[in-house]
Amino acid sequence: MTYARILGTGSYLPEKVVTNDDLAQIVDTSHEWIYSRTGIRERRIAAEGQTTCDLAEQASRAALAAAGCEAGDIDLIIVATTTPDRIFPSTACLLQERLGNRGAPAFDVQAVCTGFIYALATAEKFLRSGSAQRALVVGAETMSRIVDWNDRSTCVLFGDGAGAVVVGMDEEFGIISSHLHADGTYKDLLTVAGGVSEHPEILRNGGAHILMRGNEVFRMAVTTLDNIVEEALAASGLDRKDVQWLVPHQANTRIIGATAKRLGMSMDQVIVTVDRHGNTSGASIPLAFDVAVRDGRIRRGDTVLMEGFGGGFTWGSILLRY
Numbered sequence: 001m002t003y004a005r006i007l008g009t010g011s012y013l014p015e016k017v018v019t020n021d022d023l024a025q026i027v028d029t030s031h032e033w034i035y036s037r038t039g040i041r042e043r044r045i046a047a048e049g050q051t052t053c054d055l056a057e058q059a060s061r062a063a064l065a066a067a068g069c070e071a072g073d074i075d076l077i078i079v080a081t082t083t084p085d086r087i088f089p090s091t092a093c094l095l096q097e098r099l100g101n102r103g104a105p106a107f108d109v110q111a112v113c114t115g116f117i118y119a120l121a122t123a124e125k126f127l128r129s130g131s132a133q134r135a136l137v138v139g140a141e142t143m144s145r146i147v148d149w150n151d152r153s154t155c156v157l158f159g160d161g162a163g164a165v166v167v168g169m170d171e172e173f174g175i176i177s178s179h180l181h182a183d184g185t186y187k188d189l190l191t192v193a194g195g196v197s198e199h200p201e202i203l204r205n206g207g208a209h210i211l212m213r214g215n216e217v218f219r220m221a222v223t224t225l226d227n228i229v230e231e232a233l234a235a236s237g238l239d240r241k242d243v244q245w246l247v248p249h250q251a252n253t254r255i256i257g258a259t260a261k262r263l264g265m266s267m268d269q270v271i272v273t274v275d276r277h278g279n280t281s282g283a284s285i286p287l288a289f290d291v292a293v294r295d296g297r298i299r300r301g302d303t304v305l306m307e308g309f310g311g312g313f314t315w316g317s318i319l320l321r322y
């Protein structure tokens with residue numbers, strides 16, 4: 001049996017830190033409200049002109065170095081993003097050019113906050129089928145560009161950043177199971193209305209902003225993530241106690257805590273970065289994963305459950321032995 005294994009990780013955060021107190025200068029909010037409802041203390045915001053591809057490039061270079069690879073060794077590039085630099089070409093193509101790779105297939109995946117799970121599961125299928133040997137999988141976002149900075153119910157939640165992994169085949173360790181889901185009937189609960197084809201006037205007028213019915217999203221997220229945990233454990237034949245680390249999508253510490261409880265995990269086994277990063281959508285899982293690999297918590301051989309939930313709705317999990 002061979003597995004698609006993460007060979008190296010990297011991440012990048014823009015320099016500018018925006019605290020809850022900073023936001024209280026812009027909209028009618030407070031540190032107490034934001035922190036108690038979400039667990040967020042601060043987030044990073046991209047500099048003017050700094051793009052999703054800029055963040056992706058830094059994270060990718062770090063992941064390539066950690067994996068001991070050159071860009072030319074990569075034969076598949078997938079970028080999960082909801083905030084691409086351009087409508088086209090894909091951010092993956094822009095990233096490929098930056099890294100100096102030529103010829104490898106490169107494409108974006110759009111599954112909002114579940115994007116990285118979708119991208120990594122897709123890469124795994126390319127690798128397992130023999131269509132690729134070494135993949136670069138990135139989650140990168142500049143959510144600050146699609147936030148309405150006058151809307152206190154959403155602008156306090158999001159941040160910018162990127163995370164990346166290099167994946168290759170291994171005889172012993174790697175991705176054990178992956179599960180992807182979507183249900184488009186929930187399209188209006190969490191959306192940016194306005195795009196190229198539907199309501200292009202919203203895009204032209206600069207009004208393409210995140211709209212979220214937070215309470216309803218919250219309830220769905222908790223129930224769905226419970227089911228994801230059960231699904232991953234049942235498919236892998238593993239027991240709750242076999243999972244050492246939970247790397248969840250970082251939207252809200254209350255949602256993360258509910259999933260950890262379901263797994264019977266203490267919060268010491270859960271990688272939480274939402275306090276410092278906010279919700280970076282498709283970047284949040286690889287960012288959190290890289291933080292925990294680099295600070296020595298997640299070690300080679302550890303069993304890790306990644307799970308995500310986001311607009312669409314989309315949701316999914318990846319269970320892996322790192």
Ligand code: UT7
Pocket residue numbers: 028029030033034037038113152153154156157213214215216217218221250251252255279281309310311
């Ligand atoms: O990443 C994809 C998945 N996304 C999520 O999982 C997000 C899920 N949702 C959530 O995390 C939570 O629903 C929020 C953190 C977004 C909101 O928390 P909530 O406890 O559901 O609050 P709420 O939306 O029900 O709002 C409660 C009150 C409202 O005031 P009234 O109507 O009770 O007077 C809001 O107007 O809080 C008010 N409010 C605020 N007050 C101060 C909303 N935003 C703010 C704010 N500061 N920033």
